[in-house]
Amino acid sequence: MKKKTSVIVLLMFVAFTAFPAFSQAQMLASKGNDSGVMTKDSQAKLTPDAVLEDLMEGNKRFTANRPDKIDMPAQVKATSKGQYPKAVILSCIDSRVPVEMLFDQGIGDVFVARVAGNTEDESILGSMEYATAVAGSKLVMVLGHEACGAVKSAIDEFEAGDNVAHLLGTIEPAIDKVKGDRDSSNKEYVEEVIKVNVQETIDDIRERSPIIAGLEKEGKIKIVGAYYDLHTGAVSLVD
Template sequence: MASCAGTPSVRTDLAQAKSNQVLTKKEQSKLTPDDVIGILKQGNEEFVNNRLTSRNTPDRIKAAINGQYPEAIILSCIDSRVPVEDVFHRGIGDVFVARVAGNIVNTDILASMEYACKVAGSKVVVVLGHESCGALKSAIDDVKLGNISELLQKITPAVHSSKTGFQGETSSSNPIFVEKVSHSNIALAMSEIRKNSPILKEMEARGEIKIVGAMYHLQNGKVDFLEDR
């Protein structure tokens, strides 16, 4: 097939496509939380280095009809610049994704996480923040607008805690402060999960799952997994 001027043509060889097999219950049960974190890190490395492999999507769709056994559930912001499955080089049936502005935690998010881990067997909960988050900037600026105001109140504690000991301008125009708030907001979400979900807290205490934080960098697509705070 001819390519556009200056753009190389792309040919997908299905024989070289990434595995069309979705994870089975038996395969999922053998994974440890650390195994899954390693898989996500490797997938992100492939994403960052443009080593993405084509998948035979129609076959994966059919394979997933009778059940799903994802490796992890990832809580992300709704930001369109953070394509969660692509970021970790995951496909159909690989991960649950919960998205809400500011990657905040509420009852519905907790219920989704409990389903993913306790019912469907996922091994890791990832709270994924990102740089230059509009929701965080709005919380810093104390924006008041419809239902957005209620959502931003869940971020406000991260804003307040980030001001403690911070040297510099504590406004949304200061990217260093915004980044600090983002890290604090990830830690806040993780704390809320453990505080308000006895199910997940107990599973983590037993080593059945891990609850981890991560930061997505808009400049290069890299995800840094953060130490628990």
């Protein structure tokens, strides 16, 4: 009997030290509810700059391996009746770029649009317009990443049918802008195309979406470019 009791006490001790309760106080302070999800109020209070800071801070927690403790079932439940995401992020489909994870975001925090090479088309633009003009997100981020396979394939003029040709064609304007030999084995050249492709995509978003450009002019949203380093997990801004 005695032995059994001490085993239970030991197990309880291990459970408590191995799985500390997440800081509800921290989440209450930032989001105004005990499940830590975005609400209409918390979204309305955020500025575009505050959203950007929040994402960059989340990336610091990610690289430091100190993510916030998220109660997933509680967030699932709390977001079931509506969503008030703070940002819309356009990323490549690359499996090594887990968007919510690398910014340490929970359920209902960010919209994520993904397409190989992270370029816009009508559907992506429509999604971004919905995210900002309808759902109230304050930040549009275009996130490129190191050693992007889509960018390399575009540089190589990889051929695999009409659909791939269309996709890779969207990266062509960035390739045209970068000086130097068209060579996917030249890392420096590839990285330059990846960053120019992010800038090109942002220019295109402004040009092709009067709705998003208008919101930006009014100061209601911000559009930023960013780059994800596969080696370190760090995100840096692309000017």
